[in-house]
Amino acid sequence: MKHVLIAILAWLGAVSVVSAQETDLRTLETGADVRGWEAVGRLDFRDGFCTAAMIRDNLILTAAHCVYTDAGRIRDANEFTFSAGLRSGRAEATRGVHSLVAHPQYEHSPNSIEDKNVAVDIAVLRLDQPIRRARIQPFRIDEQPTQGDQIGVVSYGRGRSEAPSLQEVCSVLGRQTGVVVMTCDVVQGSSGSPVFTLSDGAPRIVSVVSAIAQVGEDKVSLGTSLREPLQTLLSHFASLGPARPGGTQRVMRVGERNDTGAKFVRPSN
Structure with missing residues (x-):
């Protein structure tokens, strides 16, 4: 995962990225912790x-x-x-x-x-x-989150690679051009982490962590508008x-190699 600054963040302006309702990362160490x-x-x-x-x-x-x-x-x-x-x-x-x-x-x-x-x-x-x-x-997929929604993330990461960590509550700062900007606490190794909402008491995936960026001096995470x-x-x-x-x-299988750097074919419209 790379620390980046991209133009899409400019529209957030002076938004505060810290919410009093947000929770810290919690390591899921026991069988009871990891259940679900x-x-x-x-x-x-x-x-x-x-x-x-x-x-x-x-x-x-x-x-x-x-x-x-x-x-x-x-x-x-x-x-x-x-x-x-x-x-x-x-x-x-x-x-x-x-x-x-x-x-x-x-x-x-x-x-x-x-x-x-x-x-x-x-x-x-x-x-x-x-x-x-x-x-x-397996997890189900839910509708894409919107600005102000509370979400959560489960991730592995550098310095905490031997057990998953759960952040039960972080926030969506905004969404534009398919990118979800979030306050979730992620690090290297957290790429690909599922971002959840709770629907009927069950976690459903609404985004996937892609990158880290900056809003002013604050770190934010970026993900897909998934569905x-x-x-x-x-x-x-x-x-x-x-x-x-x-x-x-077009697809990689066991035993096949791709050393050409070729891109995938875009689907026809």
Whole structure:
């Protein structure tokens, strides 16, 4: 995750990013603590990790930039391991990854972050085996949050990588051009973390953490306006066939490599 300052933040002006109602991060250390959050896990790859969450028994959701190397190569699927509910070195379930794809409109640029990319900074990864356990339930997707909404986030991060941390209450400062600006406390490794609202007492994902930015001297987090981009991504994923040798790499599977830095095909209108 990169600390960035992007033009979209200018319209926030002098908004105060601290709310008296917001809560601090709380480490989920025990089985009781993590209950209901077991479908959030750490997504490990060769040189780092992100956070991801299950949206089906065989699909996890994370940030698109997590599936790229700094050199712009899409990582091979077998570089990833997903550990659901990981805490103190033990996971509720551990799976490899069979295939993955980023949003078709996401264009990876490791040296800069633009609002158009933050708005679609999501990827889905298909697990090599489904996770079907009663206590590990995939999360549903809810409507995009609006300014003033209270949200929460579950994340792993640098300095707290061995157990998930929950911030029960943070706030939406605003939303523009598909980017949600939030006060949620995230750090490196928190990329891909699910952002939740509570609907009928059940947490539902409304955004995915993409980046850190600044409003004045205050740190804020940036995420996607999730629902429509996710529908586009899932439709794109369902339509993909095998990667085309010598052509545009459309989906990465175990054993296949993409060293060309090729971009995904945009869906036709």
